[in-house]
Amino acid sequence: MSLVARTEALLRNVWENADENALHSMFTPDARIYGLEDLEMMGPTEFAAFHRMITRQFINIRIGEVAGIEQGQRVALSFRVEARDATRNRAVGVSAFLMARYDGDRISEGRNFLDLLTLFEQAGRLPPRTRDMCLLGHDMKLSPRNTRHAH
8 A cells, every 4th residue: 555545544544533543553652743733743642632622623524635645654645624613513624734754654753734723714713814814913812711731
């Protein structure tokens, strides 16, 4: 199986099937994962916590439009993520990107981009065009309910 096909299968299993157990077989124990939350890097345990947060907020997650390339033990994928907001049942969807380095049949390094800002705008949890408003210099005057980190 190609790395593109293997990675797509892993994505589908983890996100579409919401299989948290698959995370442990997906990553090496010392895997480094970048680009999610405000952390510079996370490991498999932190990724599992991120996964739980996402699957609580969004349901019926589907991966589509997968395109990828691979070279040696590295793979890069672009794909579409579509889901429903668990609170308001609104359809959401964004493009996402993943670059991964494998060590054997497990990911040892992952670099991700998932546009959470757009997902939460589409879900109605952030004002429309939040990014544009920030780029125009507007203060959104959003205040957190608490200062706890997600995990």
